[in-house]
Amino acid sequence: MTLQREKRKYSWGMVVDVDKCTGCQACVLACQAENNVPLNLQDRFERARVMSWIRVERYWEGEFPDIKARFIPIMCQHCENAPCEPVCPVFATYHNNEGLNVQVYNRCVGTRYCANGCPYIVRFFNYWEPVWPEAFRNHLNPDVTVRSRGIMEKCSFCIQRIRRGVRNAERENRDVVDGEIQTACTQACPTDALVFGNFMDEDSKVSKMKKDDRHYTLLPHLETDPNVVYLAKIDTDKSAGESHG
Amino acid sequence: MQQRRTIDQIHTNRVLLNGQLDTPKWWAPTVITLGIIVAIGFFMIGIMVNKGLGVTGLSRPVYWGLFITTFVFWVGISHAGIMISAILRLSQAEWRRPVTRAAELLTVFSLLTALMFPLMHAGRPWRIIYYILPYDFARGIMPNVRSPLIWDPVAISTYLTGSTLFLYIALLPDLGNLRDRTTGWQNALYTILSLGWRGNPRQWKLQTVGGILLSALMLPIFVSVHSIVSWDFAVTPAVEGWHSTIFAPYFVIGAVHSGVSAVVTMMALMRWLWKWEDFIRPEHFDALARLLIVVATGWLAFTFLELIFAVYGLDAPELALRELQIFQWPWNILFITFVITGYIIPVGMWLQKSVRNNIALMFWSSLFVNIGMWLERFLIIVPGLARRTPFVYTWESYRPSGLEWFILFWSLAWVTFLMLLFSRFFPLVPLFEQKESETFSDSIKIGRVKVPAIVREAD
Amino acid sequence: MKLSRREFLALGAKATAGTMIFAACGLPERELIVQSPIDMPEDLVRGEDAWYATTWPDMPGGDGLIVRVMQGRAKKIAGNPDHPVNLGKQSARHDAAIQLTYHPDRISEPMLRQSKGGLYDPISWQRAEQLLQSAVEAGKDNLSVVTNPLGGHLEWVAINFAALNGGRHIKYDPTEQGVMQDAIKFVYDQEDPPYYDISNAKTILSVGADWLSTWQSSVGYSVRYGDFRSKGERGYLIHAESRMSMTAANADLWLPVMPGYEGHLAMSIAHVIVDERLTGSGEISRFFNQIPTASLVGFRPEDVEERVGVSAERIRKAARHFAENRPSLAFAGGSAGGHTNGQFNIAATHALNTLVGAVGSDGGVKYNPLPTLDGLSGRCSGDSFSDWEVELAQWRGGNVQTVIIRGADIVHGMPNSVDVVGALVGVPTVIGFGSVMNDTLANCDLILPEKTFLETWGTTIPDPAPGYEVVTIQQPVIGDTELFGGGGLISDARGFGDELLRLADGGLGADDMEELVNISIDQLYDLNRGSVSAPDKRLFKQGVLQRGGWWDTQATAETPSDHAPPNVFDLDSTVNYSSTDGLGAGNDFHLVPFLSNSLYEGRLSATPFAVQNPDPMSSAAWTTWAEINAQEAEHLGIREGDVLFIKSEHGEIEALAYPTPGGRPGVIGVPIGLGHEYGGRYDEGLGANVFKILAPRVEAASGSLAWAATRVRVERSGRKRELPKFEGEVTAFPVEPGVPVLVVAPGESAHDAEVANHHKYQQNFLLPDKSEATEEGSGGGH
Numbered sequence A: 001m002t003l004q005r006e007k008r009k010y011s012w013g014m015v016v017d018v019d020k021c022t023g024c025q026a027c028v029l030a031c032q033a034e035n036n037v038p039l040n041l042q043d044r045f046e047r048a049r050v051m052s053w054i055r056v057e058r059y060w061e062g063e064f065p066d067i068k069a070r071f072i073p074i075m076c077q078h079c080e081n082a083p084c085e086p087v088c089p090v091f092a093t094y095h096n097n098e099g100l101n102v103q104v105y106n107r108c109v110g111t112r113y114c115a116n117g118c119p120y121i122v123r124f125f126n127y128w129e130p131v132w133p134e135a136f137r138n139h140l141n142p143d144v145t146v147r148s149r150g151i152m153e154k155c156s157f158c159i160q161r162i163r164r165g166v167r168n169a170e171r172e173n174r175d176v177v178d179g180e181i182q183t184a185c186t187q188a189c190p191t192d193a194l195v196f197g198n199f200m201d202e203d204s205k206v207s208k209m210k211k212d213d214r215h216y217t218l219l220p221h222l223e224t225d226p227n228v229v230y231l232a233k234i235d236t237d238k239s240a241g242e243s244h245g
Numbered sequence B: 001m002q003q004r005r006t007i008d009q010i011h012t013n014r015v016l017l018n019g020q021l022d023t024p025k026w027w028a029p030t031v032i033t034l035g036i037i038v039a040i041g042f043f044m045i046g047i048m049v050n051k052g053l054g055v056t057g058l059s060r061p062v063y064w065g066l067f068i069t070t071f072v073f074w075v076g077i078s079h080a081g082i083m084i085s086a087i088l089r090l091s092q093a094e095w096r097r098p099v100t101r102a103a104e105l106l107t108v109f110s111l112l113t114a115l116m117f118p119l120m121h122a123g124r125p126w127r128i129i130y131y132i133l134p135y136d137f138a139r140g141i142m143p144n145v146r147s148p149l150i151w152d153p154v155a156i157s158t159y160l161t162g163s164t165l166f167l168y169i170a171l172l173p174d175l176g177n178l179r180d181r182t183t184g185w186q187n188a189l190y191t192i193l194s195l196g197w198r199g200n201p202r203q204w205k206l207q208t209v210g211g212i213l214l215s216a217l218m219l220p221i222f223v224s225v226h227s228i229v230s231w232d233f234a235v236t237p238a239v240e241g242w243h244s245t246i247f248a249p250y251f252v253i254g255a256v257h258s259g260v261s262a263v264v265t266m267m268a269l270m271r272w273l274w275k276w277e278d279f280i281r282p283e284h285f286d287a288l289a290r291l292l293i294v295v296a297t298g299w300l301a302f303t304f305l306e307l308i309f310a311v312y313g314l315d316a317p318e319l320a321l322r323e324l325q326i327f328q329w330p331w332n333i334l335f336i337t338f339v340i341t342g343y344i345i346p347v348g349m350w351l352q353k354s355v356r357n358n359i360a361l362m363f364w365s366s367l368f369v370n371i372g373m374w375l376e377r378f379l380i381i382v383p384g385l386a387r388r389t390p391f392v393y394t395w396e397s398y399r400p401s402g403l404e405w406f407i408l409f410w411s412l413a414w415v416t417f418l419m420l421l422f423s424r425f426f427p428l429v430p431l432f433e434q435k436e437s438e439t440f441s442d443s444i445k446i447g448r449v450k451v452p453a454i455v456r457e458a459d
Numbered sequence C: 001m002k003l004s005r006r007e008f009l010a011l012g013a014k015a016t017a018g019t020m021i022f023a024a025c026g027l028p029e030r031e032l033i034v035q036s037p038i039d040m041p042e043d044l045v046r047g048e049d050a051w052y053a054t055t056w057p058d059m060p061g062g063d064g065l066i067v068r069v070m071q072g073r074a075k076k077i078a079g080n081p082d083h084p085v086n087l088g089k090q091s092a093r094h095d096a097a098i099q100l101t102y103h104p105d106r107i108s109e110p111m112l113r114q115s116k117g118g119l120y121d122p123i124s125w126q127r128a129e130q131l132l133q134s135a136v137e138a139g140k141d142n143l144s145v146v147t148n149p150l151g152g153h154l155e156w157v158a159i160n161f162a163a164l165n166g167g168r169h170i171k172y173d174p175t176e177q178g179v180m181q182d183a184i185k186f187v188y189d190q191e192d193p194p195y196y197d198i199s200n201a202k203t204i205l206s207v208g209a210d211w212l213s214t215w216q217s218s219v220g221y222s223v224r225y226g227d228f229r230s231k232g233e234r235g236y237l238i239h240a241e242s243r244m245s246m247t248a249a250n251a252d253l254w255l256p257v258m259p260g261y262e263g264h265l266a267m268s269i270a271h272v273i274v275d276e277r278l279t280g281s282g283e284i285s286r287f288f289n290q291i292p293t294a295s296l297v298g299f300r301p302e303d304v305e306e307r308v309g310v311s312a313e314r315i316r317k318a319a320r321h322f323a324e325n326r327p328s329l330a331f332a333g334g335s336a337g338g339h340t341n342g343q344f345n346i347a348a349t350h351a352l353n354t355l356v357g358a359v360g361s362d363g364g365v366k367y368n369p370l371p372t373l374d375g376l377s378g379r380c381s382g383d384s385f386s387d388w389e390v391e392l393a394q395w396r397g398g399n400v401q402t403v404i405i406r407g408a409d410i411v412h413g414m415p416n417s418v419d420v421v422g423a424l425v426g427v428p429t430v431i432g433f434g435s436v437m438n439d440t441l442a443n444c445d446l447i448l449p450e451k452t453f454l455e456t457w458g459t460t461i462p463d464p465a466p467g468y469e470v471v472t473i474q475q476p477v478i479g480d481t482e483l484f485g486g487g488g489l490i491s492d493a494r495g496f497g498d499e500l501l502r503l504a505d506g507g508l509g510a511d512d513m514e515e516l517v518n519i520s521i522d523q524l525y526d527l528n529r530g531s532v533s534a535p536d537k538r539l540f541k542q543g544v545l546q547r548g549g550w551w552d553t554q555a556t557a558e559t560p561s562d563h564a565p566p567n568v569f570d571l572d573s574t575v576n577y578s579s580t581d582g583l584g585a586g587n588d589f590h591l592v593p594f595l596s597n598s599l600y601e602g603r604l605s606a607t608p609f610a611v612q613n614p615d616p617m618s619s620a621a622w623t624t625w626a627e628i629n630a631q632e633a634e635h636l637g638i639r640e641g642d643v644l645f646i647k648s649e650h651g652e653i654e655a656l657a658y659p660t661p662g663g664r665p666g667v668i669g670v671p672i673g674l675g676h677e678y679g680g681r682y683d684e685g686l687g688a689n690v691f692k693i694l695a696p697r698v699e700a701a702s703g704s705l706a707w708a709a710t711r712v713r714v715e716r717s718g719r720k721r722e723l724p725k726f727e728g729e730v731t732a733f734p735v736e737p738g739v740p741v742l743v744v745a746p747g748e749s750a751h752d753a754e755v756a757n758h759h760k761y762q763q764n765f766l767l768p769d770k771s772e773a774t775e776e777g778s779g780g781g782h
């Protein structure tokens, strides 16, 4: 059984300040490089099979010249109450004791049911065997499994980095220090729109940011209780109480 | 009350066993043609397993498409058997007798076919058994019983086991009959299969009791199977258009609609192909059409209730989905076709007595129903995925690949192939049922003439 | 104890990883702790990873990088958290760059062409070096060395090698940095670009420069943009650009200026500030010190709105915000400089800084000090287009014997009107260094496989610097890479700098790049100041390598706070209006090419990582698309995926239509970066090269190519293709307010905004009564 939040030592989470995201896509490629996400060849775009554990969605509002573009990075929300988990017939996706929605590639049989269950559309199916030209295999991250075809994958909160960080801390007989563990995307993000940390640590940056008045979660009516918290976009052209976008 | 002529038992035997004892000329070429299509289909499935699901048209939001649609379609068709055999048997509707065997057969073969779809459609089909069967107690890793994908195989395999037993029990007297009429290897085969059937009173009693018991047992399974299939969708709160509380009865009644229609199609074919005009008669079509009018109308009510419940909430993604489903090209064409072929044309036709008694028209109207019912499943499954969330950025359409269409086509050929193959070795119309109905038959007086008539529902 | 170079690197690496962690814990004093020899990261077989600090001289900005290396393979590139320019952050380009080293089509050995236009034969390095030597000897006094803008030691070597052999070094830069440099010189009398203190500004007015995506030090700027948005009161960004670029998309106020009228817009903003007395009289008089008061006449917003293409109301709004919410900062570049009046556009915008007292103050413009080391500059500008035309004429005329090219894809990057291939034919020996094939290498007589930045020594001087002196060190983080399963090296490459130094035979004071870098590190040690202090040279070098460079936060430049801008109208007044090239009637569109967010000008087009990274605005990849205003497209019957002919007087290209609600009517935006005739397996023949159809107009003052001053005709070809893009089939307007991007007013809480959205949403369905009843329920608009 998954530990209740209160009983955990670490409960990993992310805070995304939508107001700071510029849409630069640095997080997208950093994640791809870190996690051996397969190359998205041209047909993957044409057939809507792009795999991108984190994606930056761009929404429009209004019409020229009063047009606004809004960027929002979306990755697995690591829901405490994840709709993807109960539907998986083989427990290939489950919740661990640090608040992560974990994907066990080895068990996955590729029903894609979890992907239908995920309201955030952050699960990606390997329709083809990911092929890395011989030379590119040099830069594959040895800490991360290279997936085969027919299975599901998604943002893992860079679990390999979490493991390394926790192990180092344990070896030195201390707790993980806030900021010590960075996911590839938070490490890359130039504006610090993405911040990663431990929600159990009251003094961590994420815990403090979560208290911001602007905090909200995606699709709260589904009660998924995500571990990714967003801070709303600020628009100076908007007045309070007026509806927007 | 229908007029008909009296059929003696010798004639019954000769005509109904013509498939086995005197194979029609069209049989071999048809079976070979179908066999080729079936072989190509298996080859296509092989390609898909070998190369990966990239060969389909599935994409990121549309993870399920033609295959799951067709899976639901065949599970729906499978509801014919129990509807005809069990329910009508328990309610003592005598006109069911000549069609029970074929209906049960359709159940068994369509279930077998349906089961193949989720298997071949998995990313790593070769691992499914390995992971889903609860064999690995050592590591304590059991299948996830919260997942409808575990309930599905449980329900379907129970249904399949029950139906097969049911079919077999009903087949015993006819197997004995065949054993007595064949020589050589056929005789040997039928000897084994007939399990020593001698037709003594004790055997008849057991056979009848077994049939009735199984009928009663199968009824809850019948309801559960399509309910469970519907829960594959209904338990998914994230997908607008799937997450609906009326799905279970809606799917069950839809399944009856399509299943019984498929039986009508099949009856027409049997009458034409084996020239069983004496056994499969207009009054059978008439009775099924009346039943279908009720079923179809009930089903239509659910269809519209589902839409109304959905739209009532004025939930933006739900509205966007319904807008797509009903008004946008090409979904609008599919939607209109579905309503017209699934209800308006067939029910409109069945309301005419002349149609109900016209085999050709019944054949075509029942085909229409199943085109409509396939589209219904497609329209439930795919648009919901294509356009279901507030993340407009991810909305994508679905274009099934040629391979998917072929495998859909293959499944039709495969079921027909199995049926024809079966018909070569076993009678499609149960001889004993036919004879029993002769025994129960009544005669009525029309003017001065006394004519034999079928025993209709206890009146 | 004498450490081998390998041991040395390993030491540096371990400590850098340590630095990362300890920087985060606020324990910088532990940075320089030397590892015990027992715990040497030499034992890589255990799977210990090492992060080495280095940099990539080919990208402007001079970002400090760290590279994760395991078992001799580079695994991941990330920003160096210690480095003052990018503070640990990176762009998508940095991650993609790793694939330049491990490219499956990396040039593996020297190749010689038998005749012009002929086939290539592989040759040995020994033979290649002989040929190189004789070509340089033959080209004595008739030699050109061509590179991209590099800065640092590599550029120093190229310049001095050319000089040593009586030749020229000429730089190719596809963008307008030359115009920038002239404009900065003109306005501030500075050689080096200034530092824009974005972090501390409260209002930024940027014109033309897509500084969050590709312009100058975009990663460094983005880091500071993060501060600008979140440090204290939230900053306000006004961005004027004719295309909705990534920066425009992030602006609070976008001024969709007509191409070429950026300077007019700036003057009009000045007009409002002066007219409405939005600033102190001191600032106004300083502004008019050199600019005649009369020059603002005729720049009332209402007078210019038509030609500038921005409503008077918007101009006034921008001016008021800019003047009233200080510190304010104005800068320009990018497409604003890509016009025949580019310098005027940039200078006029920069002049606004004086009006708001931004020169020399926090949150304003700060001058950068001169480079620390003699001869090592960071100037990332190239030679101008006019200079290039002269140079190419020399080549064509047979006046140049030998050309050595490195990093500059001039065949790809010059318009059709200049026949670069023809010019190359006129040169007896053209030698190209490179790691993956491109259009220029394919026209060389001798192709030499070049080591990538992960395999060589060097330095970069950030350009612009972050306000103080910085020297970034580049070190080889990996050695040669063996092919899997034997069969030799991925590439038997040599460093460009190393080869030139070898040819110079001691004439440049060092035998290889490492020695040159060592000399500079020793010079830095002798300065006895800055970020690394160590008791001896060896430890100093170690410290510099660990941190990825050397910087001195105290070594700033004096910025005069009483700066008065020169009269921008001094610039030839005829150029105050941009002249755009066209065929007259029918050339309805103004072509605005733009640097690709991940390919830059194409230097990453060989890497699939970059080619497949979705564009921020269109989400397209693997193709060249044309951004066109959605309504305009509808009017013209153009739909997404239509193959369009984009025709100028100088040629035509094909691009896939991408109608976008964010497009400025009359403007068509086309990304730069693809359209290589020759390349690796991923980019060869992919997309279209928009450079080719540019009109050969030049910026009046600097002679740079006016790359945003071409008018084109757009025609449908009748063909259609699926536009490879990430966004789905529906233009992404939210289906309900606030989902998924919740927008709040300043000071408004997310909860309040959600409730308001919820009410508004219900009202849309004419259910006013229900909105009362559900006051309690909040949630995401349900």
Ligand SMILES: Nc1nc2c(c(=O)[nH]1)N[C@H]1C(S)=C(S)[C@@H](COP(=O)(O)OP(=O)(O)OC[C@H]3O[C@@H](n4cnc5c(=O)[nH]c(N)nc54)[C@H](O)[C@@H]3O)O[C@H]1N2
Pocket: none
């Ligand atoms: N010094 C020392 N040497 C030993 C031993 C020892 O105790 N000490 N033990 C010996 C013993 S008992 C053994 S069994 C051997 C083991 O020696 P090896 O068989 O070499 O075992 P591994 O290195 O664990 O795995 C081999 C490779 O298989 C890859 N691999 C993992 N999963 C798959 C898969 O699904 N498909 C494919 N194709 N590859 C996969 C891994 O990435 C790895 O590169 O070592 C022997 N050698």
Ligand code: SF4
Pocket: A075, A076, A077, A078, A079, A082, A083, A084, A085, A101, A117, A118, A119, A120, A121, A122, A123, A154, A224
């Ligand atoms: S975001 Fe999707 S994949 Fe991630 S935990 Fe939630 S439901 Fe599962």
Ligand code: SF4
Pocket: A087, A088, A089, A090, A091, A092, A093, A107, A108, A109, A110, A111, A112, A113, A114, A115, A151, A152
């Ligand atoms: S695709 Fe894999 S993880 Fe998802 S439900 Fe199926 S088996 Fe489980």
Ligand code: SF4
Pocket: A030, A031, A032, A034, A035, A053, A054, A075, A076, A154, A155, A156, A157, A158, A159, A183, A184, A185, A186
């Ligand atoms: S946390 Fe790691 S896995 Fe998840 S999106 Fe970021 S980089 Fe990718």
Ligand code: SF4
Pocket: A020, A021, A022, A023, A024, A025, A026, A027, A028, A056, A073, A188, A189, A190, A191, A192, A193, A194
């Ligand atoms: S790296 Fe940061 S700023 Fe860039 S797109 Fe990702 S979240 Fe946004």
Ligand code: SF4
Pocket: none
């Ligand atoms: S050895 Fe590893 S993969 Fe295998 S059961 Fe144990 S933990 Fe799981």
